[in-house]
């Protein structure tokens with residue numbers, strides 16, 4: 408199949424048709440109509456073979472995850488997904504692979520109501536870059552800046568599962584079949600907390616999504632907000648699969664430094680604390696208070712009051 412046939416065959420048949428897409432795939436640009444009184448939220452993330460995914464990763468999971476990691480950034484800002492572009496580079500046009508990739512991509516796109524409006528297809532080492540566009544009411548976006556001393560720190564979901572799943576895939580850890588399936592699924596199918604992010608508008612004083620690991624990502628919030636924090640690592644939410652598979656110390660290191668959780672970390676002032684339960688009840692995700700913002704610009708990790716020293720900082724591309 409040639410380049411243009413391939414694009415038409417795999418990427419123009421989506422079921423997600425948004426009224427605000429005035430011109431989609433096929434021209435030199437897409438034309439979209441942003442809503443009035445809303446700001447555009449734009450973010451891009453790349454997945455590169457052997458850096459972000461193993462060559463044997465099922466194409467359906469890869470298509471899904473490539474979009475999910477991008478949606479996670481929209482979630483962190485409280486934005487609603489709207490449009491995306493896809494830049495796809497691959498060594499050859501493998502029909503089975505493309506079929507699976509497109510199925511996974513559109514599964515996530517349909518669920519989160521985001522429309523593919525364009526992209527680029529090239530030959531080369533396998534990599535996927537998605538740019539997402541979302542919308543957020545003016546003045547309502549969540550940002551990394553805004554955490555104040557005394558605010559409570561929360562995370563959604565459970566932490567560390569994805570990194571343990573990757574280690575299991577690579578034979579560095581092992582566990583029961585049931586836990587193995589759960590953990591690998593958490594690695595392959597992260598759940599971007601899109602609804603939770605929108606529900607936190609007007610409630611959270613700051614937010615970020617966790618991609619490199621809490622120990623690394625929370626520092627972006629602290630720096631942007633000009634504050635410090637105490638984290639009670641014994642409060643970090645761990646899945647039963649995590650707790651059953653490794654020692655508590657190893658589990659806490661996965662939760663702090665493993666990365667690819669795609670959960671939200673957010674801060675909430677004391678006065679808004681009571682409103683959280685109701686706001687997040689519709690989002691269908693658990694959330695756990697793990698610490699508090701402090702005036703001194705420093706991150707303190709403690710386990711039952713004693714200093715906790717993690718084995719690493721978090722994921723970094725350039726050491």
Ligand SMILES: Nc1ncnc2c1ncn2[C@@H]1O[C@H](COP(=O)(O)OP(=O)(O)O)[C@@H](O)[C@H]1O
Pocket residue numbers: 452480618619
């Ligand atoms: N090559 C680049 N050019 C411009 N901005 C970049 C580049 N790489 C990263 N950024 C910006 O730097 C910030 C941090 O990037 P990153 O750590 O990748 O964020 P995230 O973890 O949310 O994906 C983001 O605002 C991102 O848009």
Ligand SMILES: Cc1ncc(C[n+]2csc(CCOP(=O)(O)OP(=O)(O)O)c2C)c(N)n1
Pocket residue numbers: 452453457458459460461476573618619665666667722
């Ligand atoms: C083959 C392989 N090695 C290592 C990892 C682990 N890993 C890759 S990227 C990453 C962090 C997140 O990726 P990044 O490109 O930093 O995304 P961003 O922070 O920009 O959202 C982690 C933990 C993996 N998923 N696959």
Ligand SMILES: [Mg+2]
Pocket residue numbers: 451452
């Ligand atoms: Mg990024």
Ligand SMILES: [Mg+2]
Pocket residue numbers: 479480483615616617618
């Ligand atoms: Mg992010």
Ligand SMILES: [Mg+2]
Pocket residue numbers: 618619722
């Ligand atoms: Mg990163």
